[in-house]
Amino acid sequence: MILKKVEPTGYLREFAKWILNDESRLDRVPSEKRTRLDPPRVAVLVLFHIACLSVFIVGWSAAALVLALGSYLLRMFFITAFYHRYFSHRSYRVSRGVQFLMACLGCTAGQRGPLWWASHHRVHHTTSDSDKDPHSPRQGFLNSHLLWFLRRNKFVIERKYVKDWLRYPELCWLEKFDWIPLVLFGLGCYLLGELLALWFPYLGVNGAQVFVWAFIVSTVLLYHATYTINSLAHKFGKMRYHTRDDSRNNWLLALLTLGEGWHNNHHRYPAAARQGFFWWELDLTYIVLKTLEKLGLISEIREVPAVVLNEAGRGR
Numbered sequence: 305m306i307l308k309k310v311e312p313t314g315y316l317r318e319f320a321k322w323i324l325n326d327e328s329r330l331d332r333v334p335s336e337k338r339t340r341l342d343p344p345r346v347a348v349l350v351l352f353h354i355a356c357l358s359v360f361i362v363g364w365s366a367a368a369l370v371l372a373l374g375s376y377l378l379r380m381f382f383i384t385a386f387y388h389r390y391f392s393h394r395s396y397r398v399s400r401g402v403q404f405l406m407a408c409l410g411c412t413a414g415q416r417g418p419l420w421w422a423s424h425h426r427v428h429h430t431t432s433d434s435d436k437d438p439h440s441p442r443q444g445f446l447n448s449h450l451l452w453f454l455r456r457n458k459f460v461i462e463r464k465y466v467k468d469w470l471r472y473p474e475l476c477w478l479e480k481f482d483w484i485p486l487v488l489f490g491l492g493c494y495l496l497g498e499l500l501a502l503w504f505p506y507l508g509v510n511g512a513q514v515f516v517w518a519f520i521v522s523t524v525l526l527y528h529a530t531y532t533i534n535s536l537a538h539k540f541g542k543m544r545y546h547t548r549d550d551s552r553n554n555w556l557l558a559l560l561t562l563g564e565g566w567h568n569n570h571h572r573y574p575a576a577a578r579q580g581f582f583w584w585e586l587d588l589t590y591i592v593l594k595t596l597e598k599l600g601l602i603s604e605i606r607e608v609p610a611v612v613l614n615e616a617g618r619g620r
Contacts, residue, residue, distance in 0.1 A: 563587030
């Protein structure tokens with residue numbers, strides 16, 4: 305009996321390329337169709353939103369809401385401190401081991417890998433609010449908020465913008481499996497709920513409830529809060545600096561995103577780890593980064609130059 309080698313079907317092959325973030329899956333897509341929405345990415349995002357309705361099945365408890373808030377804040381910090389201020393702008397230094405740990409933790413937010421995230425963010429700063437900006441509200445609010453990254457041509461890493469990171473093989477490997485930390489985080493939420501039900505039954509939680517609130521709902525809220533910096537922070541707020549774009553300072557968005565809402569400040573001097581330039585501009589991410597510096601986990605935090613602060617003028 306001769307066993308024939310079973311070749312994967314076209315659908316299985318395409319699924320494998322999608323799950324491994326293989327950019328060759330776009331090779332057969334005609335150029336005129338590459339700006340269209342990518343159905344698998346859209347499906348995942350829609351399913352996450354639909355899954356939020358599960359709160360009516362699992363119910364709620366004070367413990368579940370606290371865990372959802374904690375999950376949101378923790379992963380928002382991973383995005384703002386690691387993906388944005390480190391991988392996108394290199395505003396401080398860490399060891400190679402800590403760097404990879406930060407990359408893995410950032411993946412738990414479900415916003416692709418650090419190289420993909422940083423590459424498109426660097427494109428944004430280079431082309432901000434021009435026709436080449438991947439997510440300018442000038443091209444439509446919904447596009448700037450979430451449609452832009454669902455398009456096929458935004459599936460790829462803009463490699464020329466992250467040459468400094470491509471020399472790290474562990475980061476390149478993580479880009480193929482950026483979904484694993486997210487899945488593990490979801491499983492961890494379920495297991496935490498089951499353990500709490502076993503050890504502290506008076507809390508009234510279980511695995512399913514914690515999974516829905518601390519993973520599903522928290523992730524969707526995290527998505528939209530992050531997206532507001534691309535959309536709302538370029539339309540609503542005050543402009544302290546005369547930059548070449550529409551970036552605004554918005555105190556409410558700064559609260560929701562741990563400091564990212566001081567967006568006009570950031571566009572004036574992107575290299576700084578601090579985005580709330582003055583004491584009254586709360587920047588929780590920067591406060592935590594300074595704490596990590598004192599603990600010796602990070603070093604060489606880049607501050608805002610005095611000339612930039614003086615340019616703003618107090619009270620403006």
